[in-house]
Amino acid sequence: MPTLLVVNSSPFHETSVSRHLSEEFVQNWKQANPNGRVITRDLASSDLKTIDAAWVGAAYTPKDARTPEQNQALALSDTLLGELKAADEYVFGVPMHNFAVPSVLKLWIDQIARVGESFSYADGTPKGLLQGKKAAFLVASGGAYNAGTAMASFNHVEPYLRSVFGFLGVTDTSFLSAGGAAALMHGLDRAAFLQPHVEAIRSQFVAA
Template identity: 45%
Template sequence: MSHVLVIESSARQQGSVSRQLTEQFVARWQSSHPDDSIQLRDLALEPIPHLDANLLGGWMTPAEQQSEAEQAALALSNRLTDELLAADVLVLAAPMYNFAIPSTLKAWLDHVLRAGVTFQYTENGPQGLLGGKRAFVLTARGGIYAGGSLDHQEPYLRQALGFIGIHDVSFIHAEGLNMGDEFSEKGLAEAQARLAQVA
């Protein structure tokens, strides 16, 4: 039995293509893996603070010297990191905002990319500690960006996940969603077909 952690990052609760893809992915996954457990974290309903002095203090200050704000920031980071550590499969739903990922998803990454916990520094450079996990990234894009110079989602997420040892990453892009009905329908259909293959 595997544990699946799903991270939603769309600012919209209604009319979100990335949320639609997530629902379809989870339904197909549960059908194929009925014994697996699914955990959902919605970064729009439960926003995570951006990296700040309190979080840095919580990481770097001895426990007995931490302020209440630093302790609270560290407790949240620990909870998010523990969720990731417990997961066998990670699903990131990431609409494209201004050529990149939502700031809420970046904030989540800033809490879980942690030296000594999810990666470590060695004499040969950084080494990820989360090997063996799989990740699926579901994106929704108004234009067509895959493989182009304006796609700052996939390269960044591959690097960030690889940095902590997650190298088995599958991307499912729904593209052309704001380019008229023909492109939108085609882009969504292709994403759904790809989703059906991997889930």
């Protein structure tokens, strides 16, 4: 049974462009995979904390040698990793915050980028352990930061996510950028703004 993990990180809901696009992706994925399963992780409502020395110590302690306190420190990380490993595909709704990913998404990445679980070092060489997965990133930004635009160098979202997920073994990735969303606050019609991005998502499934 194919499984899709949906990860949203916008603090907004009804007005969120990235959430609208991830919902569109899920609807099309369900039509293409009627027997599939969807796992949803809303980072805006998840109790994510920064990793600390105790967390790092627990992560580098062999599983059978961990104390109850160390197991507790890694409990959320274990849950998030379980979701990642169970899924065949991922879709991320990502708003750009200050030219980068939202803080809650960075906290999530810190929880799942874990030695021996999502990556390893064999003979000192890093190896991603989440291989054979596929990820789609739906990125919404107030300004236009696409390649070829005057502000393209300010876009740290796509290069960062490509690097992180590539390190973890996820190299089959796609990015859809919905730039210029700030115009929605100045009267731009929402449906007209969303339509080309919705069509781009639908076309992925028609082609498949």
